[in-house]
Amino acid sequence: MFAYLLRRVLYAIPILIGVNVITFALFFVVNTPDDMARLQLGVKRVTPDAIQKWKAERGYDRPLLWNEAGQGAAKLTETIFYAKSVRMFAFDFGRADDGRDIAREIRSRALPSLAIALPVFVLGLFSSVCFALVLVFYRATRLDFYGTVLCVAMMSVSGLFYIIGGQWVVAKVWQWVPISGYASGFDGIKFLLLPIAISVIGGIGPGARWYRTIFLDEIGRDYVRTARAKGLSENVILFRHVLKNGMVPILTGVVVVIPTLFMGSLLLESFFGIPGLGSYTIEAIGAQDFAVVRAMVFIGTVLYILGLLLTDISYTMVDPRVRLQ
Amino acid sequence: MPLLSVRNLSVKLGRGRPVDGVSFEINAGETFALVGESGCGKSMTALALMGLLPNVAGIERGAIEFNGREITRQSDTVIRSLRGGSISMIFQEPATSLNPVLTIGYQIGESLAIHRKLQGAAARKRAIELLELVGIPDAERRHDEYPFQLSGGMKQRAMMAMALAGEPRLLIADEPTTALDVTIQAQVLDLLGALQRERGMGMLLITHDLGVVSQVADRVGVMYAGQLVEVASREKFFASPAHPYSRALFTALPEGSARGRPLATIPGRVPPLDSFFSGCRFADRCGSVKDLCRGKEPPLTAVGDGQRVRCYFPGRGEPRSIQSTTSAQLLPIESADAREVLLEVSELKVHFPIRTGVLQRVSGHVPAVDGVSLRILHGRTLALVGESGCGKTTVGKAILQLQRPDGGQVVFQGADLTAMSASQLQPFRAAMQMVFQDPFGSLNPRMRVGAIISEGMAALKLPGDHPQRVEELLLQVGLAPETKDRYPHEFSGGQRQRIAIARALAVGPKLLICDEPTSALDVSVQAQILNLLKELQASLGLAYLFITHNIAVVDYLAEEVAVMYLGRIVECGTTEEVLRSPKHPYTQALIAAVPRITAERPGDVAKAVAGDMPSVAKPPSGCHFHTRCPQATEACRQRYPSAVSLSATRMVRCHLYGDT
Numbered sequence: 008m009f010a011y012l013l014r015r016v017l018y019a020i021p022i023l024i025g026v027n028v029i030t031f032a033l034f035f036v037v038n039t040p041d042d043m044a045r046l047q048l049g050v051k052r053v054t055p056d057a058i059q060k061w062k063a064e065r066g067y068d069r070p071l072l073w074n075e076a077g078q079g080a081a082k083l084t085e086t087i088f089y090a091k092s093v094r095m096f097a098f099d100f101g102r103a104d105d106g107r108d109i110a111r112e113i114r115s116r117a118l119p120s121l122a123i124a125l126p127v128f129v130l131g132l133f134s135s136v137c138f139a140l141v142l143v144f145y146r147a148t149r150l151d152f153y154g155t156v157l158c159v160a161m162m163s164v165s166g167l168f169y170i171i172g173g174q175w176v177v178a179k180v181w182q183w184v185p186i187s188g189y190a191s192g193f194d195g196i197k198f199l200l201l202p203i204a205i206s207v208i209g210g211i212g213p214g215a216r217w218y219r220t221i222f223l224d225e226i227g228r229d230y231v232r233t234a235r236a237k238g239l240s241e242n243v244i245l246f247r248h249v250l251k252n253g254m255v256p257i258l259t260g261v262v263v264v265i266p267t268l269f270m271g272s273l274l275l276e277s278f279f280g281i282p283g284l285g286s287y288t289i290e291a292i293g294a295q296d297f298a299v300v301r302a303m304v305f306i307g308t309v310l311y312i313l314g315l316l317l318t319d320i321s322y323t324m325v326d327p328r329v330r331l332q
Numbered sequence: 333m334p335l336l337s338v339r340n341l342s343v344k345l346g347r348g349r350p351v352d353g354v355s356f357e358i359n360a361g362e363t364f365a366l367v368g369e370s371g372c373g374k375s376m377t378a379l380a381l382m383g384l385l386p387n388v389a390g391i392e393r394g395a396i397e398f399n400g401r402e403i404t405r406q407s408d409t410v411i412r413s414l415r416g417g418s419i420s421m422i423f424q425e426p427a428t429s430l431n432p433v434l435t436i437g438y439q440i441g442e443s444l445a446i447h448r449k450l451q452g453a454a455a456r457k458r459a460i461e462l463l464e465l466v467g468i469p470d471a472e473r474r475h476d477e478y479p480f481q482l483s484g485g486m487k488q489r490a491m492m493a494m495a496l497a498g499e500p501r502l503l504i505a506d507e508p509t510t511a512l513d514v515t516i517q518a519q520v521l522d523l524l525g526a527l528q529r530e531r532g533m534g535m536l537l538i539t540h541d542l543g544v545v546s547q548v549a550d551r552v553g554v555m556y557a558g559q560l561v562e563v564a565s566r567e568k569f570f571a572s573p574a575h576p577y578s579r580a581l582f583t584a585l586p587e588g589s590a591r592g593r594p595l596a597t598i599p600g601r602v603p604p605l606d607s608f609f610s611g612c613r614f615a616d617r618c619g620s621v622k623d624l625c626r627g628k629e630p631p632l633t634a635v636g637d638g639q640r641v642r643c644y645f646p647g648r649g650e651p652r653s654i655q656s657t658t659s660a661q662l663l664p665i666e667s668a669d670a671r672e673v674l675l676e677v678s679e680l681k682v683h684f685p686i687r688t689g690v691l692q693r694v695s696g697h698v699p700a701v702d703g704v705s706l707r708i709l710h711g712r713t714l715a716l717v718g719e720s721g722c723g724k725t726t727v728g729k730a731i732l733q734l735q736r737p738d739g740g741q742v743v744f745q746g747a748d749l750t751a752m753s754a755s756q757l758q759p760f761r762a763a764m765q766m767v768f769q770d771p772f773g774s775l776n777p778r779m780r781v782g783a784i785i786s787e788g789m790a791a792l793k794l795p796g797d798h799p800q801r802v803e804e805l806l807l808q809v810g811l812a813p814e815t816k817d818r819y820p821h822e823f824s825g826g827q828r829q830r831i832a833i834a835r836a837l838a839v840g841p842k843l844l845i846c847d848e849p850t851s852a853l854d855v856s857v858q859a860q861i862l863n864l865l866k867e868l869q870a871s872l873g874l875a876y877l878f879i880t881h882n883i884a885v886v887d888y889l890a891e892e893v894a895v896m897y898l899g900r901i902v903e904c905g906t907t908e909e910v911l912r913s914p915k916h917p918y919t920q921a922l923i924a925a926v927p928r929i930t931a932e933r934p935g936d937v938a939k940a941v942a943g944d945m946p947s948v949a950k951p952p953s954g955c956h957f958h959t960r961c962p963q964a965t966e967a968c969r970q971r972y973p974s975a976v977s978l979s980a981t982r983m984v985r986c987h988l989y990g991d992t
Contacts, residue, residue: 010690017690147387229428235384236423237443237494238416251433326433327478 008323011331012316019312023096026308031092034297040067040087046295047104065104065298066090091301100302104294109302113284119189120271120283122199127206128268132261134207135214136250142215143222144245155219161212170278173205187280202279206272221256225249255326262318266310270303333400335360335534336381336502341394343373343380348605349392350376352558358502363528363535365549365566367542367581369854371602373558374538378504381536382421383411398502417447420495424507426487430479436463436490437475440497447498462493467523483944484720485516489523496527502534509544513719513881515941518925521548540854542581543927546570551638554578557603557613560632564639570929574635574646576618584859585929586888588911594866595859595888601824612643620645671709674745674875675731675843680704681739682723682730686949698949700726702899703740706877708843711869713876715890715907717883717922719945723899724879728845731877732764733757744843762792765836769848771828775820781806781831782816788839805834809864826857833864837872845877850885862889883926887911892981895919898948898956900972905982915984917961955987963988 044061045053062068067087074085083089091101100109142154178186184201225231226249234244271285280286284303291299322329334357343351350373358364366374379385381396383403396404403414423429431439440459444450450458456475463471466489479487488508495503505524509517525548528535539545545552545566552569554562554577562575573579583596600617603609611626612618618625624644632642681704683697701723708714716724729735731742733749742749744760752760765788768774775784785805786798803813809830820828829849836844846865850858862885868874878890886893887907894904895918903916914920921941943960946952952959958968965987973985 010688014690014692229423229425230431232384233423233429233491233494234431234442236382236416236421238412238414238446238498239442240412243442248431248434252431255433328432328480 008331012320015316015319019316022312023308027092027095027305030301030304031088034301035071035087035091038297043067043295043297066101091298095302095305100305101298103291103299104296109299112287112299113302113306116271116282116284116287117269118191119195119281120269120276120285122195123202123206123275123281123283124268124271126199126203127210127272128265130203131207131210131214135211136218136257138211138215139218139222140245140250142219143226143249144241146223146226155216158212158216158219161209162216163212166209166274169205169209170202170274173201174278177201177204187278189279189281198279198281202275202281206275217260218253218257222249222253225252228252251325255322258321258325259318262321263311263314265317266313267307269310270307334358335362335399336536337395337397338377338381339395339397341377341380341396342392343376343385343389344392345376345386345389345605348607350389350558350605351380353394354555354558354560355394356553356560356563358534358536360501360534361528361532362550363537363548365537365539365545365552366555367539367545367552368555369540369581369602369856371605372555374555375506377555378421378506378536378538381504382415382419384415384421413447416443416495416500417498418500419502419504420498420500421504421506422488422491422495422508425511426484426491427479427511429491430487432479435476435478436482440475440490440494443494443497459493459497462496463490465496465527466490466493467519468493484512485519485944488512488516488520492520492523492527499531500533502536503528504536504538506538507540508537510539510541514883514925515719515921516944517544518927519942521927524548541927542585542855543929546929547927554581557607557609559613559642561614561642562640563632565637568637568639572647574639574641575614575643576620577614580617580619581855582929584856586859586862586882586884588884588887588907591888594863597859597863598856601826614643671712673707674710675706675708675877676743677704677706677727677731677740678743679740680706680727680730680737680742682726682735683738696949699899699951700948701730701737702951704896704899704901705740706894706901706904708875708877710842711873711875712892713869713878713890714892714894715878715880715886716894716896717880717886718896719881719922721945721948722896723948724896725847727896728766728847728877728879732766732845734766758792762788762794762839763841764843764845765839765841766845766847767829767832767836767849770852771825771832772852774832775828775835777820779819780816781818781820781823784820784831785816785835785838788835792839794839801838802834805838808837808868809834810860824857825853826860829853829857829861830864833861833868837868841874843875843877845879847879848881849878851880851882858885865889883911883923895922898945898951900956900985901983902957902986903984905979905984909979909982915978915982915989916957916986917963917988918957921960955985 040062041058044058048057048061059068069085069087069090072086072088074082077085094101098110103109103112138154142151145151174186177183178201184197187198189195189198231244231248234248269284271283273285273289275281276283276285277289287299288303291303319331323331336358338357339355341351341354342349354377356364366377368374376385376389380391385391391404394404395402398414398419403411430436437456437459440462441455444455444458448458460471460475463474468474468486468489474482474486474490479490482490508524509520512520521544524535527533537545537549549566551563551565553560554575556577562569562573562578564574569578573582580596580598584598586595598617603613609629611628612630615621615625622645630642630644632640634640635646680701681699682701683699685694686696686698687693688695704727706714716727718724726735730737733742737750740750744763747760749757749760782799782802785802789798789801802816806813806815811827811830811834820831823831850861853861865876866889869876878886880886890907892905893907893910894901895910895916896902897918903910903914903919910919911923914923925941941960946956946959954970955961955964955968955973958964961968967987973987975983975985976989977983978989
């Protein structure tokens with residue numbers, strides 16, 4: 008198992024390099040530093056001098072890949088590619104356009120993101136699985152039919168509707184919680200309740216419908232017939248036999264997103280004014296702050312690879328047939 | 333009072349009745365066998381007894397009395413306490429019938445907890461006892477293992493341990509050995525018989541295999557289209573089956589004595605579930621049908637000696653001769669050297685690498701095929717037999733170069749295929765084709781039949797009018813030309829296998845590799861396919877490599893036989909030589925394990941070969957078979973026996989025959 012994990016980590020290196028090179032090409036070759044400067048400065052203030060000055064302030068005045076003027080190793084290091092892309096492997100993301108250190112910013116914003124994403128993940132998975140189990144227990148009855156209709160209806164409604172509608176009803180009309188905002192520590196709970204609740208409810212529709220399909224698939228299998236032939240009750244069959252087998256495919260879809268929880272939710276954080284990584288990304292995109300966007304793409308890649316690795320490990324825990332080697 | 337009495341049981345499913353007015357009784361200590369082809373309602377009857385019918389089906393009328401107590405109208409709780417307790421069931425497919433993510437011990441423990449109120453250490457002790465009882469070696473360790481760690485035969489034994497956990501008085505066994513190899517089947521049947529005698533259990537055995545029935549049943553019921561058409565004692569049934577359907581089942585069986593003439597088949601197919609019947613349900617397929625049969629349904633009438641038949645003219649239809657395979661006389665086979673060699677395989681090796689470590693370096697090999705030599709003559713059939721996992725299929729693939737061999741030569745009409753590049757192989761693709769085991773999985777469900785058949789011709793850029801050729805091929809395999817516009821799912825298993833054969837024939841091959849082409853089919857359908865293969869061989873001069881585990885089919889179809897064990901050929905020769913006087917102890921065990929159809933009560937069943945086939949990854953030292961061989965000596969453990977020629981056509985690899 009250790010050898011397998013080590014090999015997977017080694018596989019991750021070329022993937023990371025590839026993602027790094029592709030993002031570099033997108034951000035600096037397709038959209039040159041000159042273009043960035045023009046966008047940032049605005050049409051009225053664009054002069055060759057202003058562009059030069061803007062680039063020099065941010066270190067974009069260097070050559071892309073190869074510096075003829077440099078000495079020795081500096082031919083390679085005194086370039087945009089080295090300074091902006093290669094340094095990311097050391098988690099050095101440089102500074103944002105407003106001059107703040109991106110790495111520090113990410114560290115301080117990860118916690119608020121997690122404060123929402125983690126409860127949403129746990130509660131969402133739990134409630135979707137429970138709802139799906141109820142539907143499967145009452146399969147082929149009216150409850151199952153209307154429950155499935157409800158799922159489809161819920162997944163057909165836009166996420167924005169849940170957010171805006173929830174804010175209006177719960178925060179504005181009932182005034183149970185503030186509409187938006189954030190505070191650290193226990194004071195923050197009242198700000199978090201509504202976004203968490205909305206996100207969990209919004210996720211039940213697609214989640215429960217998918218899990219119901221998985222459980223129904225399992226309940227038609229031969230081993231369930233064997234279990235019935237032993238005289239086990241339907242409850243025991245559902246919770247001991249079907250649930251355990253059904254969790255195998257569910258885990259694959261679910262574990263992979265655990266690390267990316269750090270990235271936060273773009274929509275939710277923006278609407279509720281949570282100072283997390285999701286809103287950070289949205290703001291950076293809005294402000295054309297490419298340094299931040301590049302950093303988030305890179306971190307997202309690393310976390311996703313980590314998620315795939317975790318998925319494989321979790322497989323070995325739920326399915327005795329899987330051995331990693 | 334009988335243990336189980338079923339009276340006029342009917343099961344409704346949609347508009348159809350898969351079980352329609354079935355009545356029978358089972359006494360304690362007695363085995364009642366339900367026989368019939370798929371779709372005749374055997375399994376539905378068993379599921380109805382257990383109260384396990386699918387949601388869409390239900391008992392329409394009738395009564396089931398167990399131990400004098402009516403159980404069809406009991407509450408769920410009462411039925412559940414019987415299920416797995418007084419009435420237990422074993423299912424067909426041990427691979428899927430056990431929960432893959434729970435240990436064997438846990439799954440047995442569940443039964444013990446419900447029916448015997450055993451928990452914890454006591455349950456563990458009892459579970460281990462049960463595993464020992466069903467003959468699982470090293471039961472203590474197996475108790476904590478998962479189903480995937482057990483072989484097929486072991487899984488079926490574990491399944492039996494589970495069924496016995498509730499101390500049942502009635503055991504329902506639904507095709508308990510169909511998924512197993514003959515050697516393992518013999519072991520499992522022996523065990524079932526012994527357990528039954530010991531505990532005085534009643535047993536309902538559901539099977540399509542008349543050989544199995546002949547071995548273990550006391551009384552037999554034949555089902556057709558949801559009805560019992562014949563009930564008789566085992567002796568009576570095998571001596572003089574009375575219903576035309578029963579008789580047809582016998583004549584459709586392939587055996588050596590039928591060699592050279594076509595097998596009797598049953599025309600048409602089992603009627604669909606929602607058919608409406610006015611007369612006898614078998615009338616449309618019956619060879620001796622009269623006007624009376626179409627008017628009113630015949631009742632189940634006694635014809636003496638406890639035999640009851642649902643037929644106005646019992647005893648008609650194809651006469652049947654019981655001939656045990658050993659005494660059958662074969663038609664003379666023309667001498668081998670009269671024909672040219674089509675394919676010569678020598679020292680074929682396929683070794684699958686085992687990779688380990690961070691860098692996935694090759695650390696060892698699985699010798700799936702380890703030095704196999706074969707010879708196939710023009711227009712003749714060579715059968716390759718052996719237990720599952722012995723490498724038969726890999727040999728077929730390696731001959732076709734679908735799996736590139738790691739050593740040896742495959743010489744087809746003088747050309748060595750192993751040395752060729754993919755493009756050089758192209759012209760040979762037309763000369764060799766394969767027919768696969770599962771006609772449900774091997775045809776692309778999204779392609780029309782015509783496209784499936786013509787695809788190979790287009791890929792190999794063969795000249796000629798392809799659409800016209802497709803119609804000719806369909807006629808040749810016994811299907812209407814119009815079927816070319818339909819999709820595979822519209823056909824039955826036998827028809828699909830015909831399509832698969834037409835697909836293989838499309839490119840005009842000289843050699844067909846048939847990988848268990850009939851093992852997924854019912855007996856009467858198998859007879860049709862075997863007849864078709866025979867006809868095609870006669871008219872087109874095809875040679876067959878027939879990969880199978882069914883000895884009876886080999887006896888009927890093949891001129892030569894090669895027996896394979898753990899990647900090597902242990903014995904080969906003409907069918908006459910190998911099947912009539914097997915030399916290698918493995919061949920002897922294999923043939924002895926085939927259940928014989930005899931009218932007399934079989935005496936002690938020939939002692940089945942013990943144990944499972946060892947892992948191919950770690951074959952035993954010396955002769956691979958020594959771990960299971962009753963005659964193994966020190967020499968067998970030391971070195972692998974070299975080939976000994978016993979006649980011009982006969983080879984055996986065994987130290988018993990003067991290894992030099």
